[in-house]
Amino acid sequence: MFAWGANSHAQLGFGYATEQCDKPQPLIDGVPFRALEIECVAAGGGHILIGTTDGRLYACGWNNRGQLGVGHLDDCIHFQPVGEYGFRKLFAGWDVSAGINAFGELFVWGSNVWQQIAESGVKNIPIPTRLTLPERGQVLRVAFGLQYMAVLMESGKVWVLGKCKFLSKDYPLEPATKLTIRYLSKRGLVRDVVSGDNHLVLLIGDRRINCLGDNKHGQCLDEHILPEDVVKLESGWTHSGCLTVNGTIYLWGRNNYGQLGRPGSGNSAMPEKLRLETNDMEVKDLRLGSQHGVALTNDGRVYSWGWNEHGNCGTGGTENVWVPTAIDLPLPVSRVICGAGFTMVFT
Secondary structure, rough: EEEEEEEEOOOOOOOOOOOOOOEEOOOOOOOOOHHHHEEEEOOOEEEEEEEOOOOEEEEEEEOOOOOOOOOOOOOEEEEEEEEEEEEEEEEOOOOOEEEEEOOEEEEEEEEOOOOOOOOOOOOOEEEEEEOOOOOOOOOOEEOOOEEEHHHHOOOOEEEEEEHHHHHHHOOOOOOOOOOOOOEEEOOOOEEEEEEEEEEEEEOOOOEEEEEEEOOOOEEEEEEEEEEOEEEEEOOOEEEEEEEEOOEEEEEEEEOOOOOOOOOOOOOEEEEOOOOOOOOOOOOOEEEEOOOEEEEEEOOOOOOOOOOOOOOOOOOOOOEEEEEEEEEEEEEEEOOEOOOOOEEEEEE
């Protein structure tokens, strides 16, 4: 395991805090699990969550709202055991977290300032707590905006909890519930959903991208059909992207720091292909932080681009990275994860 970037809350698991770590550093001491034991991972504003194959949950970093789930509000400089929840998927927002177990049950913890994970009257939920939605069925995915949470069900329906200004007029609150929750009834059956700070990206069918919310930087496509089937959506704060079945990465939205992986600060309101070193490189995963991105190739190489103030691109400096650049790592990588301003990889 290697990590780099912002470490102001000790979220990289090194046991100390620092504003930047501009090169990949190995996690050696104080890690209570091995990379081979990891089932799922998530990274938020300043915290990391790790779920292992035996059902245990570990967390590290910023904890001002209880987003680590350890029962208190103090930061943790090493990975701490949270409990045995059997999570198969983990999700992290700025100061909030969620997990889905093998039965499709949703657990949430962290900030509830905007009623994004629970009913009003509770500002913080310090331990993973089961959330029951108006619709029965398994939960497939969670996406966090700055003040809301979107939940995708196995039925293809999406529920949005919390403060979401761009839904307030056209999507009325659900009756007979204490939650501040809306149902995206006008969007059809959704296969995937991600969120920026104030916009939602929906995959409808295999190729149709539909967005809702702020479009100041072109991050919110009204509707677009891609030429290839989409296997994954991703979103930063003000830019978005997807990975297709053929290993092609498309990006759109803001580019003031190189978030789209191309020179020039001009934004893009249409999906543009990310160009890597050679045309025959096959990409297996895409991750977007708040304003930087990481691509993982089939042969285990890692490329990064975008905002680099905290060394979060791992290039050995803090200058913004305008084109995808290979990261110097001693071993092939099998998994990557991006937080707001940091990156972690697993060999």
